[in-house]
Amino acid sequence: MGAEPGRSRRLAPRALGALRACAFGAAGLLLAGCASMPDHGEVRPVEASQGVDSQVRVFGVPPADKASPQEIVDGFLEAMTSDDPQLQTARKYLTEDAAKNWKPGAAVTVLAAGLDRFSVQGEKDPAAPRFKITGKMLATVDERSAYQPETGDRRYEEFLQLQQKDGQWRIATPPSSLVLSESDFQRIYRPVNKYYFAGSTLVADPVYVRQRSDPDSRMDPTTQTVTSLLNGPSKWLGPVVTSSFPTGTELREGTKSLSVDGQNTLRVPLSKQVDDTPEPLCQRMATQILYTVKDLTGSRVDRVDLLRSDGTTLCQVTEVAAATIANRPPSPGHQYYVDAEDRLQRLQLDPNREEQQDPPTPVPGPLSGNPAFKVGSAAVSYDEKRAAVVSEDGHGLYVVNLTTAGAMPPPLLTGKGAKPNGLATPTWDAAGDLWVADPDPQDPTLWRIPHGTGAPERVEVSGLAGGRITGVKASPDGVRIALVVAKESRKSLYTGRIERPDGKGDSSAVSVRELRPAAPQLADVTAMSWAPRGRLLVVGRESGMVVQARYLLADGSMVGGGLPGATGLVAVAASEDEKKPVVAESLEDGIVWLPPGAQWRTVVAGGRAPIYPG
Structure with a gap:
């Protein structure tokens, strides 16, 4: 995080003095990074805060006496990036009415890296200066x-109107949201997952909360996240998930901090809406909270206790019980791949041993x-009882039983295209349905085969805009599906929401x-897989860069850590079980394996198309 290497902020004399005035706290000598204001000069871009560590608190500098309109705008834009309670310093740059009515709330406008600056231009009327920020x-x-990524080359533009009173310039029309x-x-925000149910399965819903106490509510990050959970799912995920909490449920009034105690228990006081909740529903509520907070806090969470409005215990759920309620996919028993002779093989690896425990065997x-x-490509159902295979020529899709012998069944679907435009690698979803894409340039189609046995159904994909699905x-x-979409010479990654007509019979x-x-961020995507906690593991490259494998947040907000030494990979597979290794196909080494905390090692020379169930 932080700014691009080599960039620096030009500081006027008063700004240098402001930085010198930053205080060191007595306990720990924590530097309070201060926003700065130029002392003089022409209208120019206001750059973002540079290279400030996410754990350093940043405070704004209040406006100087008789500050110029330009200094007021510059100082306000800097103060919006501060950790001041209620953004008090930023409000000092506003008129009295504007300061009282300004409610940016949780809404944020994020400007792109590389252009992370505001271009400020002043109007010529000295009696009513007006600045444009873009x-x-x-x-x-x-x-x-x-978080909602912007597509295309959309520009942010807003005008700040200044007024003068008693010789002091102030902003009368602040932005409706924070602009960062x-x-x-x-630096200021961190990604977290909150969890809701799709039927009986728990689903991650990614959001952003403040790294530290929220300036407006004064809630710590855990309390912010639980509050966001109680407020309901994001608009994007909302149509396909539900919350177990009664409508209107809030944290008990005055709750600003939630923490795990010495018994690894999180106690959550709730409002009166939950007081009469039945035990099974209450445990689902507690499961949503446990999964939401266990990756957020630095402490282990073994149990969540939900409290009624009078402080008595409503119910509790342990981590073990929550795992059953969450109904996550089973941990895979095998890994699969296609060997050099185009046969589907399976292998079982013991993560506690350095070497492969058993040799691979044909399914x-x-x-x-x-x-x-x-076999060209394949997918194995979560229960590992069936495999969907695409023939090597890319024409036919077959579903075969992995528990009993028999003759090859007829194809369920025949693609229109031929290699390299034959049927893409199929995939099973948690409901037992089978999906496959036909990227035929003349009629690109996404197909769904109900339960892997029914007649193929053409699936409408809104927003595809002429692209062809190749992955x-x-x-x-x-409830979500990741799609690699080819358009012109580029392959891009998208996620879509799977909507099912529950109860409608169609x-x-x-x-x-x-x-x-x-x-x-990627100019071209080679391969991808879902990874634990709703993330994606993607093989691709940024513009002008080499191909790498790294974790991404599924909402498109952030590039996560890369896989060490992951060069030359053309396919990748990850399991929802974080204890299972990442499996990949290397052009040089075949099937390779990356256990948690270890190094890559070759498992099967000459193998390709690594597969985990799903």
């Missing part, structure tokens, strides 16, 4: 703390009894809605 929009964060550069946004069932059949992977929770109406970019 920048390239990267994203917005809405009132529910959800990407580097400031990443049982019709495939092992039909050596003439050549598809349903999420383990069953299964053909399943659709994919509201595609959003999942990797806007």
